[in-house]
Amino acid sequence: METLEQIKARIEAALPSAKIDIVANECPAGERSLLVDAANGFLIAKFLRDDAQLKLDYCSNVTGVDWPDKELTEKTRVKQVVDGVEKEVEEVNKTIRPGYLEVVYHLYSMALKHGPVVLRLRTENRADQTHLPSLTPLWRGAEFQEREVYDLYGVIFDGHPDLRRILMWDEFVGFPMRRDYIAPDDFEYEPTPHDEVLVEAKKHYPVEPKAEVKV
Amino acid sequence: MIDEGLKSELQKQGVYVTSLQELYNWGRANSVWPLTFGLACCAIEMMAASMSRFDLARFGAEVFRPSPRQADLMIVAGTVTKKMAPLVVRLYNQMPEPKYVIAMGACAISGGPFKQGYNVLKGIDRYLPVDVAIPGCPPRPEALIHAIMTLQEKIRNQDLTGPNRPRHLNAEVDGEYPVPAYGEHDLEPPKNPEVWQPPIMTRK
Numbered sequence: 001m002e003t004l005e006q007i008k009a010r011i012e013a014a015l016p017s018a019k020i021d022i023v024a025n026e027c028p029a030g031e032r033s034l035l036v037d038a039a040n041g042f043l044i045a046k047f048l049r050d051d052a053q054l055k056l057d058y059c060s061n062v063t064g065v066d067w068p069d070k071e072l073t074e075k076t077r078v079k080q081v082v083d084g085v086e087k088e089v090e091e092v093n094k095t096i097r098p099g100y101l102e103v104v105y106h107l108y109s110m111a112l113k114h115g116p117v118v119l120r121l122r123t124e125n126r127a128d129q130t131h132l133p134s135l136t137p138l139w140r141g142a143e144f145q146e147r148e149v150y151d152l153y154g155v156i157f158d159g160h161p162d163l164r165r166i167l168m169w170d171e172f173v174g175f176p177m178r179r180d181y182i183a184p185d186d187f188e189y190e191p192t193p194h195d196e197v198l199v200e201a202k203k204h205y206p207v208e209p210k211a212e213v214k215v
Numbered sequence: 216m217i218d219e220g221l222k223s224e225l226q227k228q229g230v231y232v233t234s235l236q237e238l239y240n241w242g243r244a245n246s247v248w249p250l251t252f253g254l255a256c257c258a259i260e261m262m263a264a265s266m267s268r269f270d271l272a273r274f275g276a277e278v279f280r281p282s283p284r285q286a287d288l289m290i291v292a293g294t295v296t297k298k299m300a301p302l303v304v305r306l307y308n309q310m311p312e313p314k315y316v317i318a319m320g321a322c323a324i325s326g327g328p329f330k331q332g333y334n335v336l337k338g339i340d341r342y343l344p345v346d347v348a349i350p351g352c353p354p355r356p357e358a359l360i361h362a363i364m365t366l367q368e369k370i371r372n373q374d375l376t377g378p379n380r381p382r383h384l385n386a387e388v389d390g391e392y393p394v395p396a397y398g399e400h401d402l403e404p405p406k407n408p409e410v411w412q413p414p415i416m417t418r419k
């Protein structure tokens with residue numbers, strides 16, 4: 001199979017408006033992925049499926065990832081004159097990277113027996129602009145998995161034929177796999193609490209009357 | 216009540232004496248019909264228990280019925296999710312009296328390894344009266360057989376009169392339990408306070 005750089009170059013030649021990044025991966029496997037913009041996501045995926053050299057006809061896996069707002073700290077060394085002496089002082093710049101939701105597709109080719117090509121799409125933010133193009137019209141197998149990502153993360157897939165909750169019940173409100181989801185407080189009986197459960201269970205402990213101090 | 220010594224002496228002479236209660240409960244205990252009903256991996260052990268190697272038929276409990284109308288034992292075999300819990304309670308309500316519940320495995324007892332999940336019920340005893348609980352993850356088929364023998368012991372010793380008589384002999388009690396509704400984050404109500412109250416624990 002071609003390298004990701006070659007694939008990227010060929011997509012950009014076919015679709016000039018496409019914005020593609022290659023996301024590095026620091027883990028030992030080093031599986032890199034293509035980060036594509038949501039607006040061209042569907043056309044890029046269609047290109048990957050229909051291209052004669054790639055023929056990525058099989059979408060094996062759809063994953064949702066929640067990236068909350070992250071505080072980035074950047075340390076820079078600046079030379080300053082303090083009390084007439086020149087000193088190196090560390091300056092810390094803090095910036096907040098806004099959060100987003102990400103959907104990862106693993107694509108393989110059954111016809112040419114190669115893969116995977118990892119495709120990532122990111123939403124604008126985590127609150128109101130959580131739309132992404134659905135790839136179910138291209139790979140029918142993505143239907144239930146996109147429903148699951150919608151159910152648990154709240155990504156709205158435009159063009160999905162039947163976007164309903166699949167694991168949680170229909171009356172459920174919220175998206176339980178998001179990092180900031182607060183589960184219902186039902187820790188009234190925890191025989192062996194520890195860590196976070198202990199903190200939650202302590203709210204239900206009866207208030208013990210304090211021993212009277214005799215003076 | 217007949218004296219046990221006299222009873223055994225009479226048996227040696229070929230005379231069998233019993234009470235109606237013993238005879239009635241003997242028949243009931245040896246013909247428990249479980250509901251064909253599995254929720255997770257514990258159900259695999261339940262299937263194994265009913266097949267030839269472990270042979271639940273030796274205890275008269277091999278007739279698994281696929282309809283709650285024909286069953287009198289519910290083996291809650293596996294994780295009860297919050298989405299499934301109302302259906303489990305409804306199935307129980309559809310079973311005729313007398314009916315019994317075995318909570319099989321850590322999940323059915325307490326939620327097990329998924330206890331802190333957002334979608335798992337922390338034990339079916341929050342909605343249904345559990346007669347026998349089997350620990351294990353999953354319990355071995357022998358453990359299920361032991362649970363059925365424990366249940367048979369319970370049925371055999373049940374008084375047919377008095378306050379603890381079986382529900383089908385007590386016109387004042389109906390065997391229906393309220394089915395919880397789906398709420399925005401949890402089931403409504405999250406537990407049936409008539410069946411389950413959090414045990415009071417002394418903490419240090």
